[in-house]
Amino acid sequence: MDAAEELDIVIVGAGICGLTTALALHRKGIKSVVLERSETLRASGAxxxxxxxxxxxxxxxxxxxxxxxxxxxxxxxxx
Structure with a gap:
């Protein structure tokens, strides 16, 4: 891979797994973006x-x- 190439990491879903993955990548210096379908936080009782x-x-x-x-x-x- 050429030094000028960048990898874009997209995480689909801002649940516990998506957010934990984003945090782990951030701590390693890897940029990512988290996509979430819901516009607001919600408590569904689950x-x-x-x-x-x-x-x-x-x-x-x-x-x-x-x-x-x-x-x-x-x-x-x-x-």
Missing amino acids: AIAILTNGWRALDQLGIGPKLRPTALPLQGYTL
Whole structure:
């Protein structure tokens, strides 16, 4: 790849995976853009399940400790 070439990264969806991916890329110095269909934030009453490997990834980004106080553990799993 030529030094003048740039890769454009587009992340579709501003959910937990899309935003976490954008944060990880940003911390590596890689530019990205996140696209979201919804015009506003909304609380739909849905739950998000994050299992052990997901928490490990969030810990690596330094945001796991900030999220744990808001989480309710599932039976049989640990945060």
